[in-house]
Amino acid sequence: MKIISVQDAVALIPEGASLMVGGFMGVGTPERLIDEIVRQEKRHLTVIANDTAMPGRGIGKLVTAGLLDRVVASHIGLNPETQQQMIAGKIAVDLVPQGTLIERIRAGGFGLGGILTPTGVGTIVEEGKRKISVEGKDFLIETALRADFALVQAFLADYTGNLTYALTARNFNPIIAMATDAVIVAAEHIVPVGVIAPDNVATPSPLVDYIVSNE
Amino acid sequence: MKIISVQDAVALIPEGASLMVGGFMGVGTPERLIDEIVRQEKRHLTVIANDTAMPGRGIGKLVTAGLLDRVVASHIGLNPETQQQMIAGKIAVDLVPQGTLIERIRAGGFGLGGILTPTGVGTIVEEGKRKISVEGKDFLIETALRADFALVQAFLADYTGNLTYALTARNFNPIIAMATDAVIVAAEHIVPVGVIAPDNVATPSPLVDYIVSNE
Amino acid sequence: MDAQTIIARRIARELHAGMLVNLGIGIPTLVANFVPPGMAVLFQSENGLIGTGPIPEEGTAHRLLTDAGGRPVSALPGASTFDSAISFGLIRGGHLDMTVLGGLQVDEQGHLANWMIPGKMVPGMGGAMDLVTGAKRVVVAMQHMAKGKPKIVKRCSLPLTSVRPVTLLVTELAVIDFPDGHARLLETAPGTTVAQVLASTEAILIVPDDVTTMVL
Amino acid sequence: MDAQTIIARRIARELHAGMLVNLGIGIPTLVANFVPPGMAVLFQSENGLIGTGPIPEEGTAHRLLTDAGGRPVSALPGASTFDSAISFGLIRGGHLDMTVLGGLQVDEQGHLANWMIPGKMVPGMGGAMDLVTGAKRVVVAMQHMAKGKPKIVKRCSLPLTSVRPVTLLVTELAVIDFPDGHARLLETAPGTTVAQVLASTEAILIVPDDVTTMVL
Numbered sequence: 075m076k077i078i079s080v081q082d083a084v085a086l087i088p089e090g091a092s093l094m095v096g097g098f099m100g101v102g103t104p105e106r107l108i109d110e111i112v113r114q115e116k117r118h119l120t121v122i123a124n125d126t127a128m129p130g131r132g133i134g135k136l137v138t139a140g141l142l143d144r145v146v147a148s149h150i151g152l153n154p155e156t157q158q159q160m161i162a163g164k165i166a167v168d169l170v171p172q173g174t175l176i177e178r179i180r181a182g183g184f185g186l187g188g189i190l191t192p193t194g195v196g197t198i199v200e201e202g203k204r205k206i207s208v209e210g211k212d213f214l215i216e217t218a219l220r221a222d223f224a225l226v227q228a229f230l231a232d233y234t235g236n237l238t239y240a241l242t243a244r245n246f247n248p249i250i251a252m253a254t255d256a257v258i259v260a261a262e263h264i265v266p267v268g269v270i271a272p273d274n275v276a277t278p279s280p281l282v283d284y285i286v287s288n289e
Numbered sequence: 290m291k292i293i294s295v296q297d298a299v300a301l302i303p304e305g306a307s308l309m310v311g312g313f314m315g316v317g318t319p320e321r322l323i324d325e326i327v328r329q330e331k332r333h334l335t336v337i338a339n340d341t342a343m344p345g346r347g348i349g350k351l352v353t354a355g356l357l358d359r360v361v362a363s364h365i366g367l368n369p370e371t372q373q374q375m376i377a378g379k380i381a382v383d384l385v386p387q388g389t390l391i392e393r394i395r396a397g398g399f400g401l402g403g404i405l406t407p408t409g410v411g412t413i414v415e416e417g418k419r420k421i422s423v424e425g426k427d428f429l430i431e432t433a434l435r436a437d438f439a440l441v442q443a444f445l446a447d448y449t450g451n452l453t454y455a456l457t458a459r460n461f462n463p464i465i466a467m468a469t470d471a472v473i474v475a476a477e478h479i480v481p482v483g484v485i486a487p488d489n490v491a492t493p494s495p496l497v498d499y500i501v502s503n504e
Numbered sequence: 505m506d507a508q509t510i511i512a513r514r515i516a517r518e519l520h521a522g523m524l525v526n527l528g529i530g531i532p533t534l535v536a537n538f539v540p541p542g543m544a545v546l547f548q549s550e551n552g553l554i555g556t557g558p559i560p561e562e563g564t565a566h567r568l569l570t571d572a573g574g575r576p577v578s579a580l581p582g583a584s585t586f587d588s589a590i591s592f593g594l595i596r597g598g599h600l601d602m603t604v605l606g607g608l609q610v611d612e613q614g615h616l617a618n619w620m621i622p623g624k625m626v627p628g629m630g631g632a633m634d635l636v637t638g639a640k641r642v643v644v645a646m647q648h649m650a651k652g653k654p655k656i657v658k659r660c661s662l663p664l665t666s667v668r669p670v671t672l673l674v675t676e677l678a679v680i681d682f683p684d685g686h687a688r689l690l691e692t693a694p695g696t697t698v699a700q701v702l703a704s705t706e707a708i709l710i711v712p713d714d715v716t717t718m719v720l
Numbered sequence: 721m722d723a724q725t726i727i728a729r730r731i732a733r734e735l736h737a738g739m740l741v742n743l744g745i746g747i748p749t750l751v752a753n754f755v756p757p758g759m760a761v762l763f764q765s766e767n768g769l770i771g772t773g774p775i776p777e778e779g780t781a782h783r784l785l786t787d788a789g790g791r792p793v794s795a796l797p798g799a800s801t802f803d804s805a806i807s808f809g810l811i812r813g814g815h816l817d818m819t820v821l822g823g824l825q826v827d828e829q830g831h832l833a834n835w836m837i838p839g840k841m842v843p844g845m846g847g848a849m850d851l852v853t854g855a856k857r858v859v860v861a862m863q864h865m866a867k868g869k870p871k872i873v874k875r876c877s878l879p880l881t882s883v884r885p886v887t888l889l890v891t892e893l894a895v896i897d898f899p900d901g902h903a904r905l906l907e908t909a910p911g912t913t914v915a916q917v918l919a920s921t922e923a924i925l926i927v928p929d930d931v932t933t934m935v936l
Binding site for chain 2: 765766767768769782783784785786787788789790795801802803804805808811812842843844845846847848849850853854879880881882883
């Protein structure tokens with residue numbers, strides 16, 4: 075694990091990269107990383123996240139800046155710009171049920187090929203997917219999702235990379251931290267090793283590649 | 290959620306019931322519940338757990354008392370009595386890879402039909418199972434597991450049923466607490482509501498049906 | 505009493521002590537205002553909170569404690585927070601006693617459509633598909649008509665949220681359930697006749713002899 | 721130096737700073753004794769701990785802090801604990817840099833059998849199948865022969881742990897890897913000749929010109 079500046083962290087991300095981004099309607103999204111991506115104008119990104127927040131907040135800033143080619147999310151309803159760019163053919167949007175989305179990401183991080191879920195059976199969500207019966211009940215096979223980078227917002231990070239999250243800012247963050255090739259973390263506080271008790275660590279240190287310096 | 294005596298808690302369990310039991314080589318197993326099951330001589334039980342511990346400890350006591358018809362576990366190697374009873378045809382033992390076992394239990398608790406895992410592909414574990422290819426890689430379809438009762442050992446429980454676990458006594462406990470029709474908890478300490486901060490709750494209160502009184 | 509208040513008050517009567525309940529955005533959110541005094545109901549926000557309390561008093565909000573719409577909430581004593589995988593494990597795994605959602609259409613068999621109007625409105629399904637598939641009871645809070653047209657239809661023309669029928673449908677005119685996969689009128693609103701309900705409904709409703717009046 | 725020490729010392733040389741490593745029961749456990757001084761290696765216990773430290777000093781053990789065999793361990797500063805689903809997510813998901821396991825047989829293609837002898841010993845696979853399938857590097861610590869018979873065979877007669885070939889096999893006589901799915905002799909133990917290794921091995925070993933001597 076390395077502690078680096080936000081500029082250097084974002085410089086690691088090439089154009090066209092796929093990013094998993096923590097947050098739920100902007101709560102728990104690493105705004106400093108988002109702002110720096112906008113400043114460095116990283117283009118043709120794919121974002122996998124719960125939602126695209128709203129204009130001016132979190133992933134909404136990436137939408138407004140026109141940096142996204144593709145979005146995989148469960149909800150874009152509070153960001154009219156995402157819908158406009160989708161209708162205009164500028165952003166491809168894959169809508170995935172929220173519980174399916176988080177399980178697909180988890181599968182990607184946990185070395186599973188996917189999961190069997192009843193969600194979406196008999197709806198347009200099942201189009202193009204394999205369906206399987208277990209003890210007489212139908213399930214969709216939903217396959218694992220991974221990405222190049224995870225952009226994680228933590229509450230506490232220690233200097234080895236152990237993380238905690240606060241309240242409803244946890245959401246997708248600990249799951250995406252397992253599902254990408256590189257994990258970049260912004261934390262509200264960076265604390266000495268030992269400040270976070272073992273039982274309170276939500277993301278163990280070996281999962282974290284970079285923490286953005288708070289200076 | 291109700292707080293009841295250990296006698297009344299175990300009296301809820303009928304002969305022939307299936308139990309998921311927390312613990313890893315006896316660490317994190319609710320010994321008080323186990324002792325009372327032995328005392329009440331509940332027979333023909335199915336136990337789903339990581340292992341059968343060792344004679345005189347945790348699930349090992351149920352083996353010694355001859356109360357088990359079936360065991361679903363990843364490891365029975367430290368309990369020679371389990372192996373003897375298996376060879377004698379007294380206990381049916383299903384051996385399941387540990388990572389597969391915990392994911393099958395989780396699937397049962399999370400409303401999933403199962404998961405796709407690479408573990409066991411090409412080994413005798415794959416016998417009788419469906420295999421599926423995702424992006425050119427083979428996975429076994431491992432189906433969900435559920436049981437009638439979860440016997441959970443917690444560290445703290447509050448009076449609404451929120452639970453925390455301590456150190457390596459966590460193991461299967463929070464997962465089995467989601468995967469059964471009834472959840473019975475023994476806790477090292479029962480504390481007032483509010484003592485466990487929201488971020489530290491590992492098992493939210495609605496999952497817990499009974500807490501065994503510490504009096 | 506306006507339509508939204510009738511619906512929210514009636515649905516609040518479905519609450520029981522100790523229930524775990526998820527409320528969707530819109531009319532469903534109002535249900536929390538009508539919990540009977542002294543009844544302990546736990547509300548889940550699917551963004552990762554059990555024990556959601558009322559809107560925080562001035563000066564007591566925290567930016568990291570929010571509902572599924574991103575708005576500040578409070579947390580009651582005994583609250584817990586968790587990640588999205590656990591949140592939807594609770595929902596999909598049948599641990600949620602009741603979900604209350606808005607609707608665009610409900611059909612004769614109890615199928616709900618509530619997440620898109622092709623070519624017009626594509627917000628995404630969010631958690632709705634998991635909620636309708638997994639919650640023990642699914643209650644739809646919906647105005648009976650939209651722009652003079654029935655929303656309770658013979659067959660949904662909009663994409664379904666789930667093939668699982670909903671448990672209960674509450675409008676400002678009626679309460680409807682779906683035993684054996686067919687809509688049945690249970691209650692009418694005070695001052696509303698059975699004939700008025702039928703005239704505002706495209707779906708064929710079974711009308712038992714003992715249709716009662718909503719208690720609000 | 722006895723066989724176990726040779727094996728453990730040689731495997732310790734595969735460790736690098738910052739690695740996350742899982743050590744199985746038996747010889748693999750000994751590897752922890754030979755971590756180079758000052759090198760920060762993280763050990764995982766699959767029962768739910770990263771940062772496993774040495775056996776606790778007298779009076780400092782806790783009954784709820786144990787290794788995968790249920791024995792008391794210590795936890796180093798920066799340790800973390802977690803449930804079994806996360807523990808195996810780390811293992812299966814490729815987050816574990818190296819696993820060291822014991823073996824009953826390893827075959828010419830690098831397949832490992834280490835969890836049962838049908839009709840004789842059926843302890844169960846525990847975490848072994850997930851470890852061999854998921855860890856970035858799989859190192860087998862095994863005595864070269866058992867009761868005078870080679871354990872490195874043409875084809876495993878015992879049930880496989882995984883169809884994934886192991887990365888490295890270390891015995892008290894040799895270090896062997898499996899490039900392109902075939903066993904290759906890399907190193908011999910001090911005082912052991914290539915001929916001696918071949919004579920003790922059933923599998924056909926590729927013998928490059930530059931076989932070196934183990935550094936211990």
